[in-house]
Amino acid sequence: MRDVVITGLGAVSAAGFGVAALWEAVREGRTCVRPIRLARDVGLSVGIAAQVPEGEPETAITKADLASYDPFSQYAVLAAEEAVAQAGLDGELRGPRTASIIGSGIGGFNTQDDGFYSIYAEKQRRSHPLTVPRSMPSAAASHVSMRHGAQGPTFAVSSACSSGAQAIGVGFDLIRAGVVDRAIVGGSEACITPACMRAWESMRVLSPDASRPFSKGRNGMVLGEGAGVVVLEAAEVAEARGATVLARFLGYGTSSDARDLLRPDPDGSSASMRYALESAGLKPEDIDYVNAHGTGTVLNDTAEAEALHKAFGAHAGKLAVSSTKPVHGHALGASGALELILTVMALRDQCAPPTANFREADPNCALDVVANAPRPMPIRAAMSNSFAFGGINAALVVGVA
């Protein structure tokens, strides 16, 4: 099996365009949650979200291309441009030895919401002719593939909130197994639309005020959006071209609860963490920092704390744990990718980012939560967790370069 390294990172998030803006906000614990902006008022009870700011930077994306992008594809393409540029790659990505795998929980929901509104409410007779190719969940993966000439395995992974993490994990496995040499992988989501917000409200998991993961008094999550993309390469291939390695990609574990549609099961989520450690060839005590799924719902955080104890045993109490979602929101299919990027930044800066909005420890979440202020500390290896409705769990492990 081949070693895999990370050579490029790219992000679009509520903090703006680029990894630097995101890492700065996360490290400072500066929340990017704002009053929500929507195309149509539907009288929501929840009035906040972590939305991508308006006005994308000037890039090579032409106006013609933009017309064919739903925002979720646009974010993925922008994040991929940044990651590929950082990796210092250009023509090398062309051909069948590069995969393009971008996860999304929902796909082009803005296109669908606007399209349905025009048909049902505005009684338009004609749909936008690009409605289908803009909405398909694999659109982001296809656009990334087209822009970089990647002709290897290209598809979307759709597993709700584990989409981004699983997309990255599959890319890692493909390189490890020798199927491809490089993979442009990540997750993208843009579903803060009137109908989608209404649907999330009905799920009863949204907080009306703030997300406070692992904290006493937490009452739900805040929706986010954006895209995270990383460039993975076989270590030997990256070395041969003299690439700068940002981090080593060590392990991926995934599991399914096979139980309840909504209620998380610590047996299932701890299994994914255990598999990720096995895949990395590491012991629990080799991990110093965990970027938790930590949504801020009562149930997730209690179950995740229990799962960390099950997977890490006596070492669980020694892990520095944080959730960065209070800053960038829960970006669903993009969250696993954005959070892996933040985990890599934590390794590179040797600093565990804080859990913003934290008030007081919850005895049901017996963890060493990095609360409100960043914690400079030695980090040799770190884990990033993602858990999804439907009981799909994924954990990724990265180590210092």
Added chain:
Amino acid sequence: MNTSAQSAAPDQDIMTSEFAGRVLDIIAKEGMVDRAKLTPEATLQELEVASIEVVMILNGLEEEFGIYVPVDQTISEVKTVRDLVTAIHGLVQAKGAAAQ
């Protein structure tokens, strides 16, 4: 929409109030439970109310009383019918207080 919660007098068991009756109606309808089985100490588990039905019940309560019910510690620790009626009563009263 009547959002009044004053129907439960201070010395009255909340479960005998008109307010509780409205909550029970919604539990029966949205949770698809026999109304006669909704005794105060019956647990949602005994009544076989699954997670998705709890969500339906909370949505029904939101419409009935014009409140938003975030799932905090209080709501997530609800076990019995009485717990749920009490928690919703607290939210309706808090809304009334905020409006004044």
